[in-house]
Amino acid sequence: MNPLSIAQTIQDKFPKEVKEIVEFRKQVSVIIQRDRAKEILAFLYFNKDFNFDYLVDLCGVDYMGQKKPRFEVVYNLFSMKHRHFFRVRVEVDEDTQDAPDNLSVDTVTDIWRGADWHERECFDLFGIRFKGHPDLRRILMPEDWEGYPLRKDYPLKSDLGDMEWQEYKDLIEFSEKAKQYEVR
Amino acid sequence: MTKTKDALRQRELTINMGPQHPATHGVLRLVLEIDGETVIKCTPYVGYLHRGTEKLCENRTYLSAMPLMDRLDYISSMANDVGYCVAVERLLGIEPPERAKFIRTMMCEMTRISSHILWLGTHALDIGAMTVFLYSFREREWIMDLFEMVCGARLTVSFPRIGGIRNDVSQEFLDSLYKFAEEFPSRIIEYETLIDQNRIWLQRTKGIGVISAEEAVNWGFTGPTLRGSGVDYDVRKYMPYDAYEQVDFDVPVGKEGDVYDRYRCRMEEMRQSVRIIKQCIEKLPKGPIMTPDAPKFTLPPKDKVLKDMEAMIHHFVMLTKGPLTAPVGEIYSSTEVPKGELGFYIVSDGSGRPYRMRLRSPSFVHVSALPRLCVGSLVADVIANIGTIDVVLGECDR
Numbered sequence: 001m002n003p004l005s006i007a008q009t010i011q012d013k014f015p016k017e018v019k020e021i022v023e024f025r026k027q028v029s030v031i032i033q034r035d036r037a038k039e040i041l042a043f044l045y046f047n048k049d050f051n052f053d054y055l056v057d058l059c060g061v062d063y064m065g066q067k068k069p070r071f072e073v074v075y076n077l078f079s080m081k082h083r084h085f086f087r088v089r090v091e092v093d094e095d096t097q098d099a100p101d102n103l104s105v106d107t108v109t110d111i112w113r114g115a116d117w118h119e120r121e122c123f124d125l126f127g128i129r130f131k132g133h134p135d136l137r138r139i140l141m142p143e144d145w146e147g148y149p150l151r152k153d154y155p156l157k158s159d160l161g162d163m164e165w166q167e168y169k170d171l172i173e174f175s176e177k178a179k180q181y182e183v184r
Numbered sequence: 185m186t187k188t189k190d191a192l193r194q195r196e197l198t199i200n201m202g203p204q205h206p207a208t209h210g211v212l213r214l215v216l217e218i219d220g221e222t223v224i225k226c227t228p229y230v231g232y233l234h235r236g237t238e239k240l241c242e243n244r245t246y247l248s249a250m251p252l253m254d255r256l257d258y259i260s261s262m263a264n265d266v267g268y269c270v271a272v273e274r275l276l277g278i279e280p281p282e283r284a285k286f287i288r289t290m291m292c293e294m295t296r297i298s299s300h301i302l303w304l305g306t307h308a309l310d311i312g313a314m315t316v317f318l319y320s321f322r323e324r325e326w327i328m329d330l331f332e333m334v335c336g337a338r339l340t341v342s343f344p345r346i347g348g349i350r351n352d353v354s355q356e357f358l359d360s361l362y363k364f365a366e367e368f369p370s371r372i373i374e375y376e377t378l379i380d381q382n383r384i385w386l387q388r389t390k391g392i393g394v395i396s397a398e399e400a401v402n403w404g405f406t407g408p409t410l411r412g413s414g415v416d417y418d419v420r421k422y423m424p425y426d427a428y429e430q431v432d433f434d435v436p437v438g439k440e441g442d443v444y445d446r447y448r449c450r451m452e453e454m455r456q457s458v459r460i461i462k463q464c465i466e467k468l469p470k471g472p473i474m475t476p477d478a479p480k481f482t483l484p485p486k487d488k489v490l491k492d493m494e495a496m497i498h499h500f501v502m503l504t505k506g507p508l509t510a511p512v513g514e515i516y517s518s519t520e521v522p523k524g525e526l527g528f529y530i531v532s533d534g535s536g537r538p539y540r541m542r543l544r545s546p547s548f549v550h551v552s553a554l555p556r557l558c559v560g561s562l563v564a565d566v567i568a569n570i571g572t573i574d575v576v577l578g579e580c581d582r
Contacts (some may be wrong), residue, residue, distance in 0.1 A: 001243075006505065016318050022514075024511075024513035024515065025274060025275070025277065025512060025513065025515055027514075027515060027516065029514070052403050053398075053401050053402055054391075054402075054404065055544065056326065056404070056518070056525070056527060056544065057514070057516065057529060057544040058529055059529060059542040059544075061531055061540045062540070070515075074529065074542075076516050076529065078526070080314075080401055080415060080417055083422055083425075086515075087516065112402055112404065113399075113402050113403050113404075113553075113556075114402065114403045114404025114405075114549055114552070114553075115404075116552055117548060117549070117551075117552035118549075120209070121548075138231075139230065139231060139233065140230065140231040140234040140581060140582070142231070149236060149239055150238060150239055156239060158241075
């Protein structure tokens with residue numbers, strides 16, 4: 001099925017949620033609002049004409065300073081039966097004091113089991129929470145790590161000072177202590 | 185009396201497997217809860233090799249991110265490089281010339297053979313067939329020598345470039361590769377003689393780690409791990425890149441979805457790879473190896489750089505600033521690496537560096553499904569399951 005007509009069908013069915021349809025190099029993606037994201041994704045999975053049974057990839061993108069809802073969760077979908085490819089981008093905003101629940105999306109692990117670790121990784125590196133995820137822990141970074149490394153305001157390399165990882169600080173301290181026993 | 189009863193009380197045991205364990209193929213840690221010999225819970229822990237490749241890519245130009253790709257799946261680095269180049273080419277909208285396409289395809293298939301040979305050797309070693317390991321490393325060495333012949337490196341090759349390849353191949357190389365392709369099928373038969381009908385091998389692999397086609401797709405399996413369950417999904421056929429449209433090959437699929445079928449798939453795939461390599465050598469066209477119609481995106485040829493002032497400046501700008509005119513947009517591009525589908529999701533903001541580079545690695549997805557494969561089976565089958573999904577932790581942790 002032509003990806004543009006898929007996008008059109010979604011827009012007809014969910015006119016309020018779809019913000020924009022983007023086409024670049026023959027790949028089409030729809031940008032949708034967060035609130036009914038899961039409903040739209042489930043629609044793409046269960047509808048017989050679309051049948052997106054394979055979640056190729058799920059990842060986050062940080063558009064800090066580029067556009068207003070700061071984050072995006074990107075779902076790349078593929079259908080084994082119809083052999084078509086489609087992309088859904090869900091806009092997620094930062095947490096604020098008035099809305100502490102902003103930075104979260106509904107999980108899709110009950111639709112695609114493979115989303116499990118992708119969502120954990122997204123949480124680990126961007127801090128986006130997935131509501132209803134069975135086991136939302138850090139995955140690539142150490143469990144006691146602070147901060148979310150793939151955000152644009154996270155430095156690539158710098159002296160973190162007090163923000164430094166505790167285990168690394170312990171290691172430095174230990175090696176300082178061990179110096180006094182050095183044989184010269 | 186009560187004391188004896190307490191001593192004989194059965195309880196579940198939690199054991200830690202890895203991260204330093206010869207059968208985990210890297211630094212994979214599994215926490216197993218076992219009841220006797222049966223696994224009742226399995227929790228994989230990854231991240232020991234996390235190097236922040238995605239973050240590094242965002243801070244490098246498109247050209248200089250290439251060596252990082254070698255270090256993802258370090259036993260099939262050529263396929264990763266090609267995957268990366270295809271992704272960036274699709275983003276920039278350029279096409280490599282025909283000759284470069286055929287050479288890349290050839291290289292990809294050589295990588296597939298070398299990766300599958302290593303997999304076969306280590307997988308068999310894990311299950312208890314030592315001899316295959318020694319035989320398979322003999323052929324792997326041969327392929328490594330061929331790689332060395334074409335680009336000077338054995339493991340971290342960095343051979344393809346955006347818009348082509350680094351250097352042309354010699355006739356001598358093509359002849360030795362053809363000789364290898366002629367010889368190799370007989371070596372596959374040798375491996376098969378060792379294990380294919382072996383009763384121990386069959387008992388350790390048949391009916392172990394069974395996963396149905398629907399479930400495997402739902403988990404996001406790709407590559408031979410998925411095809412063992414009978415789904416013919418292959419990126420080379422579904423979304424062709426390079427010269428795969430111009431060569432004939434079949435996609436072998438299994439039926440049962442167990443360890444044995446996945447083993448059969450990989451063995452047949454090696455035969456298909458040989459077929460592709462032969463066709464590539466026979467059809468190899470003459471011509472340039474770097475695309476000439478996109479001079480703003482590709483490096484100028486090295487001999488020109490040393491003679492021509494303009495080319496020298498161009499070379500300098502390309503290496504320091506990168507292709508400055510990358511269009512604004514986002515693209516997902518995937519290629520079939522030996523482990524499965526390696527995907528790149530690149531968001532470009534029009535500068536010489538990717539705004540966001542996401543790597544979808546097959547091993548990461550496969551490791552996430554380990555609990556599904558292992559729970560309910562025996563501890564010894566955990567090893568068979570780790571082997572059958574063919575993980576490389578460098579790629580899993582990125």
